[in-house]
Amino acid sequence: MNILFSFFAVLIIILAVIIGVETAQLEFLFGVIIPYAAIATFILGIIYRILKWAKSPVPFRIPTVTGQEKSLSWIKSNKLDSPNSTLGVIGRMALEVLLFRSLFRNTKTQLKDGPALVYGSSKYLWLGALVFHWSFLIIVLRHFRYFAEPIPSFVIFLQNYDGLFQIGLPILYVTDVLILAALTFLFLRRITDPKLKYISLSSDYFPLFLIISIAVTGILMRYFAKVDIVSVKELAIGLFSFNPVIPNGIGIMFYIHLFLVSVLIAYFPFSKLLHMPGVFLSPTRNLANNSRMKRHINPWNKPVRIHTYEEYEDEFRDKMKAAGIPVEKE
Amino acid sequence: MSESIIKPEELAKKIDYEPPKKGWLDPSVEFKRGVYNYSGIPKNVEYLQLPNPRKWQPEDPDWQLPENWKEIILNGLKERLDKFRSLKIFMDICVRCGACSDKCHFFIGSGDPKNMPVLRAELLRSIYRNDFTAAGKVFGKFAGARELTIDVIKEWFYYFYQCTQCRRCSVFCPYGIDTAEVTILVRELLNLIGINIDWVITPVANCFRTGNHLGIQPHGFKDSIDFAVEDLESITGIKVDAPINKKGAEILFVVPSADYFGEPHYFTLLGYLALFHEIGLDYTWTTFASEGGNFGSFVSHDLMKSLNTKIYAEAKRLGVKYIIGGECGHMWRVLHQYMDTMNGPADFLEKPVSPITGTKFENANSTKMVHICEFTADLIKNNKIKIDKNRNDHRKVTFHDSCNPARAMGLIEEPRYVINNVCNYFYEMPENTIKEQTFCCGSGAGLGTDENLEMRLRGGFPRANAVKFVKEKYGVNFLGCICAIDKATLPPLMDYWVGGVEVGGVHELVGNALIMKSEKERTTDLRGDPLLTNESVKK
Numbered sequence: 001m002n003i004l005f006s007f008f009a010v011l012i013i014i015l016a017v018i019i020g021v022e023t024a025q026l027e028f029l030f031g032v033i034i035p036y037a038a039i040a041t042f043i044l045g046i047i048y049r050i051l052k053w054a055k056s057p058v059p060f061r062i063p064t065v066t067g068q069e070k071s072l073s074w075i076k077s078n079k080l081d082s083p084n085s086t087l088g089v090i091g092r093m094a095l096e097v098l099l100f101r102s103l104f105r106n107t108k109t110q111l112k113d114g115p116a117l118v119y120g121s122s123k124y125l126w127l128g129a130l131v132f133h134w135s136f137l138i139i140v141l142r143h144f145r146y147f148a149e150p151i152p153s154f155v156i157f158l159q160n161y162d163g164l165f166q167i168g169l170p171i172l173y174v175t176d177v178l179i180l181a182a183l184t185f186l187f188l189r190r191i192t193d194p195k196l197k198y199i200s201l202s203s204d205y206f207p208l209f210l211i212i213s214i215a216v217t218g219i220l221m222r223y224f225a226k227v228d229i230v231s232v233k234e235l236a237i238g239l240f241s242f243n244p245v246i247p248n249g250i251g252i253m254f255y256i257h258l259f260l261v262s263v264l265i266a267y268f269p270f271s272k273l274l275h276m277p278g279v280f281l282s283p284t285r286n287l288a289n290n291s292r293m294k295r296h297i298n299p300w301n302k303p304v305r306i307h308t309y310e311e312y313e314d315e316f317r318d319k320m321k322a323a324g325i326p327v328e329k330e
Numbered sequence: 331m332s333e334s335i336i337k338p339e340e341l342a343k344k345i346d347y348e349p350p351k352k353g354w355l356d357p358s359v360e361f362k363r364g365v366y367n368y369s370g371i372p373k374n375v376e377y378l379q380l381p382n383p384r385k386w387q388p389e390d391p392d393w394q395l396p397e398n399w400k401e402i403i404l405n406g407l408k409e410r411l412d413k414f415r416s417l418k419i420f421m422d423i424c425v426r427c428g429a430c431s432d433k434c435h436f437f438i439g440s441g442d443p444k445n446m447p448v449l450r451a452e453l454l455r456s457i458y459r460n461d462f463t464a465a466g467k468v469f470g471k472f473a474g475a476r477e478l479t480i481d482v483i484k485e486w487f488y489y490f491y492q493c494t495q496c497r498r499c500s501v502f503c504p505y506g507i508d509t510a511e512v513t514i515l516v517r518e519l520l521n522l523i524g525i526n527i528d529w530v531i532t533p534v535a536n537c538f539r540t541g542n543h544l545g546i547q548p549h550g551f552k553d554s555i556d557f558a559v560e561d562l563e564s565i566t567g568i569k570v571d572a573p574i575n576k577k578g579a580e581i582l583f584v585v586p587s588a589d590y591f592g593e594p595h596y597f598t599l600l601g602y603l604a605l606f607h608e609i610g611l612d613y614t615w616t617t618f619a620s621e622g623g624n625f626g627s628f629v630s631h632d633l634m635k636s637l638n639t640k641i642y643a644e645a646k647r648l649g650v651k652y653i654i655g656g657e658c659g660h661m662w663r664v665l666h667q668y669m670d671t672m673n674g675p676a677d678f679l680e681k682p683v684s685p686i687t688g689t690k691f692e693n694a695n696s697t698k699m700v701h702i703c704e705f706t707a708d709l710i711k712n713n714k715i716k717i718d719k720n721r722n723d724h725r726k727v728t729f730h731d732s733c734n735p736a737r738a739m740g741l742i743e744e745p746r747y748v749i750n751n752v753c754n755y756f757y758e759m760p761e762n763t764i765k766e767q768t769f770c771c772g773s774g775a776g777l778g779t780d781e782n783l784e785m786r787l788r789g790g791f792p793r794a795n796a797v798k799f800v801k802e803k804y805g806v807n808f809l810g811c812i813c814a815i816d817k818a819t820l821p822p823l824m825d826y827w828v829g830g831v832e833v834g835g836v837h838e839l840v841g842n843a844l845i846m847k848s849e850k851e852r853t854t855d856l857r858g859d860p861l862l863t864n865e866s867v868k869k
Contacts, residue, residue, distance in 0.1 A: 001353075005472050049422075056415040059631075062667055062738075064500040064508060066766040069740030071693045071704050074711060075747070081766070082740040102429070102504045107762055109432040115342030117438065117795045119762035125429060129504075196428040198349035199448050201474040203465070204426050270465050275505055278423035283416045284506035289740055292697035296671045300413060304636045305379065307538050309618050309647055315539075316548050316617075323549035325617060326575050328647075 003191065006205035010213055010260075017259040021252055030255050031235055032244040038262035045269025046277060053281050061296040064284040082289045089288050096285055100130055128189070132182035135175040136211075138162060139218075142173070146236040168223075176219050183212050203271060210264050217257040227251035335364070335784055338827050342791070347432070349443040355456065355471060357481035359488045361389040364784030367491055367777060370531030375524065377535045378633070382524025388487060393480070399523045400478055404461055406519045407454075411462065417515055420507045421458045424448065430499040430507075435770050436492050439788030444489050447499035447509045453485055454516055487525055490516045492785060494774035495628075495660070496733035501766055513775070518630040526629065530776035533625040537637050542587035542621035551617045554590040562600050565858075567850030570607035572615060575648065579614035580685060582645045585656030586623040586814035594834045595817045597856040598657055601841025605706065608846050609686050609714060613654070619644040622661040623814060627668075628776040635672040638664055641699075642673050652682040653699040657835045659732035659813030660774060662701065666739045670697040687712040701735070703744040703812060706840060710751045716845035721852065722753040723862045725808040727839065728800045729756070730793065730820070731768035732813035742766070745812055745836050752843035757804040763796035773819035786819060787826050794827030801828055809833045 020026040067078025083089045095101040108122035142158050145151045163171035187208055190200050221227050231247035232254055238245040267273070280286065288294075313320065313327055320327050335341075366388050375383035384394050396402065411418050430447040432438065437445040444450060452474065459466030459475035466475030476482070495510035520526065533543035540547055546554070555572050563569045573579060583602070588595045606613055619640040626633030645653055655665055670676065679698040682691040689708045691700045709715050729749055735741040742765050749756050763769050772789025773782075800806040809820060809831050820833040834857075842855045854860055 002472070053415055053418055053422075056412055056418050058415045059413060060668055060671055062416065062508065062511065064497055064506055065737055065740040066501050067740055068742045069693065071691070071741075071744065072689070072708055072711070075707075075743045078740070096504070096506075100504055102502055102506070103427075105502055105767075106429050107433075107502075109347075109438055111342065111345060111347070111438075115339065115791075115795065116799070117792055119760070125427060129427070193428065194348050195431045195443065195446065196426075198354065198443055199426050199428060199431070199446065199452070201426065202469070202472040203474060270463075272423065272425045275423040275425050278419050279505045281415065281419055282423075282506045283419070284500055284508045284511075290693075291667050291670065292665075292694045292699065293692065295674050295696045298671050301672065302632065302635070304632045304639075306636055306639045309640075309643060312539075312541065312618050319547060319549045320617070323552045325548050325552055326577070 002200060002202040003205050005202045006209050009202075009206055010209040013210075013260060013263055014213065014256055017256050018252060021255045027246045027255070030259050031246050031250075032239065034262045035239060035258060036244075038266040042265040042268055045266075049269050049274060050277055050281075053278070057299045058283050058287070059298040059300065061287050061291040062283055063287045063289050065289045069289060084288055084290050084293075086288065089286060093280065093286055097279060100126055100133075103129060124185070125189070128182050128185045131178050132186060135179035135182065138175045139173075139179065139215075142175075146233050147240050149233075149237060170222060172223075176215070176222070179215050180212075180219070183208065183215065187212070207264070207267070207271060207273060210260060210267070214257060214260045214264065217253055217260065221251070221253045221257060225251060225253045227254045335787065335826075341787070345439065345441045345788075347437075347441050354444060354449060354452070355474070355476050357476075357479065357485040359481070359485050361488070363781070365492075365782065366488060366785070367527035367529055367779050367782050370526040370528045374528075374531050374535035375526065378531065378538065380521055380524070380526070380531075380629075384524065388484075393484070393525070395480070395483070395523050395525075399483070402522050403478060403483070403519050406522045407458065408462070410515050410518065411458075414511070414515065416508065416511045419505075420451065420512060421455050421462075423505050424451065424455065424507055427504065429502045429504065430509075433499045433502050434509075435494075435496070435498070435772055435792045436785070436789045439772070439791035440785070444485075445492060447503075447507075450489050450493060450509055451507065451512050453482070453489055454512060457482065483520070483523075483525070486516055487520060490520070491527060491777060492789075494733070494770045494772065494777060494789065496770035496774060497737045498733070498767065498769065501737065514627070514631070517628065521629055527776060527779075529779045530625050530628045533776075534629055534633055534637065537621050537625065540620075541616075541618045541640060543623060543625055544587045544591050546587060546591060546620065548617035551590065551615075551620050555615060558590065558596065558599050558603060562603055562856075565600070565852065565854060565856060566604065566846055568604075568607065568846055568848070570603050572603055573613070574615045575617055576614035577648050579612050579648060580651050581611060581613040582619075582641075582648060582650040582653045583613050583615060583656065584619055584622040584641055584653060586658040586661055587621045588623075588814040588818060589656055592814070592818055594821070594832070594838070594857070595814055597838040597841070598817070598835030600856045601835065601837035601839070601844075602656065602702070604841045604844050604846060605709075605715070605837065608844060609709065611685065614648060614650070616644045616648070618647075622655050622658050622665070624661060624664045625776060627660060627664050634664060634668060638669050639673050641665075641669070642676055645676070646678050651680040652694075653679070654702055654705055655699055656702050657812035657814070657837060659734040659815060661734075661814070662741070663734035663738040665697065665699050666734075669699070684708055686714050701739070701741055701744070703741060703748055703836060706837070707744045707747045710748060717752055717843045718845050719752060719754050719843055721842045721855065721861055722839055723755070724855070724859065725753060725839065726755040726757065726804060726806045727753050727808045727810050728759055728797060728806045729764070729836075730759075730771070730797075730809055730811040730816060731764050732811055732816055733768060733770050733774065735812055736766055736768050740766075741812075745810075748836055749810060749839060752839050755804075757800050757806055759796040759800050763792065769793040769796065771813075771816045771819050771823065773823075774815050778815055778819045783822075787823060790819070790823040791827065793820075794823050797824065797831055798828045801831060807831055810836050810839060812836050
């Protein structure tokens, strides 16, 4: 049900752009207006989200500690998993964001006869996620060859390494293969693991299908249903220099690709894709484990009803005296 | 133990990790005996000035909620979203990757899909989407949104009282989403309309009035300590001094109340008394802050703060230099991560320095509260106590990292260092079940009742199974731990799943091995169990 809903949603998006461009000649809408609107939504949406998150304070210092604390000088503390300083926190966050440290810990629980619980190492999710995210990043960066003239040197560098194997013509990018493989794995994982299927929502399948479609249309354009690259670059540079033009004769595949990308970035601030900025603000990861060493301030520290020692002694004074416990008032 | 509980092998056979065909969005809960806790009694709800005191039980069809319950919950949720960035982030960024799904001890022991941490949080997230997000308002069910109904409230009650706030899931989450934080806040919400459990409410009411969860009054406290002093004398021949509410002592010592009223906690108390006497520590017990634990933290941040106030207040009144805290799990979550923020600054105390070794406990410079394992590890490292390890030779020890000392503090090596220095036989459980990956006892966060026994045994299954592994492999017969709830609830768990394993504190082992000046020859350990002699070893 959730799968179908998302599948059809992506299908409708694709059909909409085909009809829009092929039949209704809405190149300017799909080539200029929608991309601009999507970028604006993305930027404003993300800013709004981050401000909204930042508006809520962090009342308590609650890192999830995953290693030895810094205590006695002769006990070796774990500076990354139980960071004690800002530097340590930066290290911990870097490992988390760049290498998905926590996913690397993943295990699979199995219940065997005995009964015996076994926790096997399970790194596939980590690997799939890492390959997907890094491939995606490299592919996005590679696209700067379309946005800038002359082509920035880091793009040339990425292109060279991405096409290292020099297979085929145009040269096959390794990341194109990897991202499709990783996306396929992430999708199959969702539908074959019963637990995962049970927890998956339309909002999990939708971005997955969207990104798969983006990757597939991109690959089709590069290797099979080729489009006029010169015109594409003309359009892209026009967009980025706020001087939009619609060159003639760009293939439909490009408009499908562009519209899917527009939908993805406009959808971003309203979806789980927010995990990208959100992870940086997660209080269980981005705080040092030094709460006994350095006082953390809660801006709304609320006064509460308390039971004072005086009230306590008033109630129990006689019993305390009889038991020989010292009291304040005789 | 209840006779209605089936045999362990049968219980394990019935655990099925395959979720049902039907989706989870429709709330449905069956309150079966053995898997839920009774409601808070009206007298104590009223005493704590909490809303809606009344007689009710979870299996009642009508929970007698206030007419505007829905408004109260939604306003309460909004208020908490504005006060806790954690909650906002955790509601927004989960991608349902499923890394947490099989990390929860309640899921592993029950197979109930709503015990997967991701779904536990989704029970709230679905309401958040419905009422606080655009996507949820537009796409409804397709965006995983659902309306807040009485049945959702019942489901919250059921599943957020099937979370022990152990934070194991948070270790594995790529964004650190912490179900404990969600559970704490949902329990706060439920309390706004008078939904709570008695095993939390009554201890909190007791603690507010008498200073400890068990409701022990000052003279009762003194009796317990005096009794322990006598017991220790009969074992060691030494009568130790145990000052209570002594002004001007150097150190205030705070423990969970079970330490002086429960078994096997009591043997740890004997260990503390022996140790402090032997090193000549100038310290005091307190009747007013006679509870280190904090069941208030299982109700709300407000009650957590309210109960916690007493520790600093008493330290100030008695004029001590700093505080040492005994063996307890959630107590240390509160002391380490909340106390200074809530009730500090403790500027009337001094930066903690061991009077015996001169070691500065710099990691406690602000809060001014030192964990007993940190303190004792330092004593041992500096050769300040004499140890006869052989006196623990009848114990083949493994160590259960209590959730909060491990995952809130990172107190991992200190207790191990102490154990290794007082015992000859120490064996670790498998690595996925200890240290930061430790499994909960299954009874924390106020769930350790008899009426909830089946769920406790299910939740404790992963821990018990790991103990069983080292029992079979190394002959382990003693499960060491540093938490009062562990000491109360691990023994029945061991009896059910493992058998032949005793549970006790690290400082019980210290007390056994500690050679005291002019002590009489010891023939038994602190429990009264005979020590292994050379003859008995030869046999």
